[in-house]
Amino acid sequence: MKSLMGYLRCVLADASTWCGVCTLRDFKTITDRVKDEGLSFLTITLPTFANSLERALDRGFIDPDDFRGFSKISKSQPIPKLFSGMVGQIFDTGTRKIVDSPSLDAIFFLRHICMTFKKINLPCTEARNKKAFSNYVNCEHEVESVSNSLPNHLLDDFGTIADLLWGNVLQNVNTHLQDGGHYVPHHGPGATSEGIIANRKYTIDTWPARLAEYFPADTYAIPNWNFIDELESIDFVEPDAEIPVRVITVPKTMKTPRIIAIEPVAMQYCQQALLEVLVPLLERNQILGDSIGFTDQSINQVRALTASEDQKFATLDLSEASDRVSNLLVLRMLKTVPDLSGAIQACRSTTADVPGFGVIPLSKFASMGSALCFPIESMVFLTIILSALHRADSARVTLRSIKRYLKRVRVYGDDIIVPTNFAPSVARELEDFGLRVNTSKSFWTGKFRESCGMDAYAGKRVTPVYFRNMLPESRESTTSIVSAVSLANQLYKVGLWKSSRYIENCVRKLVLLPYVGSRAGVLGLHSVTEMYRYTKLSSTLHKPLVKGLVQVEKSRSSPLGDYGALMKFFLKKEPLKRIFAYEASPILGEHLQYSGRPVSVALRYRWVQPY
Helix, strand or coil: CHHHHHHHHHHHHHHHHHHCCCCHHHHHHHHHHHHHHCCHHHHHHHHHHHHHHHHHHHHCECCCCCCCCCCECCCCCCCECCCHHHHCCCECCCCCEECCCCCHHHHHHHHHHHHCCCCCCCCCCHHHHHHHHHHHHHHHHHHHHHHHHCCHHHHHHHHHHHHHHHHHHCHHHHHHHHCCCCCCCCCCCCCCCCCCCHHHHHCCCEEEHHHCCCCCHHHHCCCCHHHHHHHHHCEEECHHHCCCEEEEEECCCCCCCEEEEECCHHHHHHHHHHHHHHHHHHHHCCCCCCCECCCCCHHHHHHHHHHHHHCCEEEEEEECCHHHCEHHHHHHHCCCCHHHHHHHHHCCCCEEEECCCEEEECCECCCECECCHHHHHHHHHHHHHHHHHHHHHCCCCCHHHHHHHHCCCEEECCEEEEEHHHHHHHHHHHHHCCCEECHHHCECCCCEEEECCEEEECCEECCCCCCCCCCCCCCCCHHHHHHHHHHHHHHHHCCCHHHHHHHHHHHHCCCCCCECCCCCCCECECCCCCCCCCCEECCCCCCEEEEEEEEEEECCECCCCHHHHHHHHHHHHCCCCCCCCCCCCCCCCCCCCECCCCCEEEEEEEEECCC
């Protein structure tokens, strides 16, 4: 805690320099509340101050209900005492309205101070984890209810858009599957529901029977028919005996964890086959243009930055986006491509094992963790948005009208950008389909916009620099050291030099940190005033070298032989670009002895180029 408060003191000092205000009283107030409330004040309570600021910026004035939990100047002046100096550079303390030229530096520092600890990598309490599982189950019940009561006119309009749009875009994939064609699957690096990891995944011993039509085991589970006898050792399970997805929590914020569902090996394996086809097909399609994306967030970021200045576009955010997409919508959306729809349904898990609730049936398409969750949910969101735009304009649905509207929207998962004048209509339509618009993170009336990690106001980036891990206490704290160096460089880049120097000094007590270029393969600091200083020249290449720390991974031992080794060779040999590659050299090296994510990562001193 002491190191966090020391860092926060430096952040406030940077704010004082940039904004020309005294922050000593602010630091005392924060210190007093941390003593009373603990770390949760920094990680949970303080971020709510930033949320109130964002709503006030979007609204154009401070509401008396804003900044709850923080002392106000008076009843007639409901301006928070905390950070009043910076707040006064944004809002008129008398009228509470936003001033004509609010300080962009004050907006940035208020958000940075309040949100820097929001995403710190610390576990939630057991009570919060249990609540997250309960919310997951309640969400599933709501999805089931919406699926059973969705008005016919909404579903019909959704279907009309889907038929014209996706029937054209996905027809080639559907035809390929219809003709008995196959796609190349592969295994991801992560966990599986059965607990099978690394190379062990290439000898699958359980195969859902309903995969047979589109993913027959004699094609997907063995290298070729010479190994047909190996099918006798595979357990072909009927739907009622399938392994459910395993629902777990992973760190997100200390307020609430992130819920993901770990898929069984066979399901994830087949999902990846469709993923590698769908992602490039959708991103490169001429009809869709830049309206949908999965691999490049920069388009959303640029549009959000521009929209914060010209206010032509709104940014919308969805809560529990993955868990609220009904499978009913997916089935209707892909009605015109029945074979693709059948393949997707075949590798969709239908039950989930939720801690404290047992195995439950799923009405949602899939939770986060399915390889197809992200692209399918994006397609559903785009279809709903186009339906809303046509309804708002009372426009007749044609392929020409769809193409016209597509030029004005952008969907990247649950980060959505639509024309400002259509934002309320789109938000209502999304809610009508059982989705939940996060009103605290959706903006369209003011000059604040947020999308895909870009927070912007009036054309300037105001994204905070997040403090991800506790500061290192020993040389063995590899993750903390790497995170701290990254944090120091990020702070330095945005001009928070006092904060950056504080982090730097904490790390220098433990390890050597040279000044290096941004592309150096060594752990080091970036600087515009301190050029890298090489220590010696390479005796063979005559290049400058500097001594610094590099990350050395200990590979996971996972011997693979017999038909599993041949299976991996054939799959890895395919010259396809892996969307989510996890092995730099899939064919070369000792991939049959070592595989998967490393067991551990250590830091070792090496001589490398400083740039």
